[in-house]
Amino acid sequence: MSSVRGDSSSSGGGLPIAGLERAARSCSTSSARGVASVGAPAPALIGGGGGDARERAAQPAQPAQPTRPSSSPRSGGAASSDAAAHAAQAQAQAQAQAQAQAQAQAHAHSGHSTHSTHESLAKEAAVAAVGAGVAVSALTLVHWALGTDATLVHAAFGSSAVLLFAAPNAPFSQPRNVVGGHVLSAAVGSLVGVALDHSLAAGPIAVPVAAGLMVVLRCAHPPAGGTALAGAVGATGLQPELFYVVPSLTGSVLLVATAVLFNNLVVRRPYPDRWN
Numbered sequence: 001m002s003s004v005r006g007d008s009s010s011s012g013g014g015l016p017i018a019g020l021e022r023a024a025r026s027c028s029t030s031s032a033r034g035v036a037s038v039g040a041p042a043p044a045l046i047g048g049g050g051g052d053a054r055e056r057a058a059q060p061a062q063p064a065q066p067t068r069p070s071s072s073p074r075s076g077g078a079a080s081s082d083a084a085a086h087a088a089q090a091q092a093q094a095q096a097q098a099q100a101q102a103q104a105q106a107h108a109h110s111g112h113s114t115h116s117t118h119e120s121l122a123k124e125a126a127v128a129a130v131g132a133g134v135a136v137s138a139l140t141l142v143h144w145a146l147g148t149d150a151t152l153v154h155a156a157f158g159s160s161a162v163l164l165f166a167a168p169n170a171p172f173s174q175p176r177n178v179v180g181g182h183v184l185s186a187a188v189g190s191l192v193g194v195a196l197d198h199s200l201a202a203g204p205i206a207v208p209v210a211a212g213l214m215v216v217l218r219c220a221h222p223p224a225g226g227t228a229l230a231g232a233v234g235a236t237g238l239q240p241e242l243f244y245v246v247p248s249l250t251g252s253v254l255l256v257a258t259a260v261l262f263n264n265l266v267v268r269r270p271y272p273d274r275w276n
Contacts, residue, residue: 124166127267131165132158135258139251152251154230156182159223160252164259168271172221173259175272179252181221185210186248189231198234206232 136158143152160182163173171177192206210228214220231244256272263271 128162128166131259131262131267132161134262135161135164135255138254138258142250142254152247152254154226154251156185156223156226156230157251157255159226160221160255163221163223164255165262168259168263168269169273173272174274175256176274176276177219177221178256179249180217180219181214181224182227182248182252183245184213184217184219185221185224185228186231186245188213189228190244192228193232193234196232198232200233202232203229 136153139152139157146152160178163170164178167173188210189202189206192209193202196202196205206228207225211220211225214224227248259271263269
């Protein structure tokens, strides 16, 4: 009985140890199967991974390199900007040259125009001087040839000669104005002079009356105002009667005839613009 218990107790005491051994063997078998199923590279991967990580950790960190943008778009933009700048500069130079040429042409044209103007002015002055001299000379010769007391040479005819040869196209220089103005003014001046006995009041009355009538009759001629004044005050060499109208008519007709011949035949410019 005691031997049986001893066996049973020894066997009972040995059961837990045997169970633990079997459990350990089963765990090692499972681990071996798991390793076999994963494959041999797993330990090398683990071992190698750890070494590479330690080597990388031991190496110093490299600074990050900045990313360079592509230089081709930038170079293309710079080239286009340079081309635009050159084009603008060339355009500015062309405009400056065009302005310089225009100024040079304007200066040359201005110089030519000024020269032409001076020549034209000198020609007109010569024509006016020569024509007026010819007209007054003709009046003087006719007066000397007639040998009359009624003078054909007085101040009003000198003013008319200037208009006829210096401004032949002016309205006051036309034959109607020259002849009509002198004849009308001579009549008014003589009448006012006779009425007022050639007093100092005769002149201030005769000249405005003659001016108004010349405007109304469309024969205004500024020098004829002198004719009215001379007839009113009774200038030396003039008879106070209406005979003063005769030399005024003769002298004015002679002036117009001289102007027609000189302007059309000598100067080759048309005169008169109108007869009435």
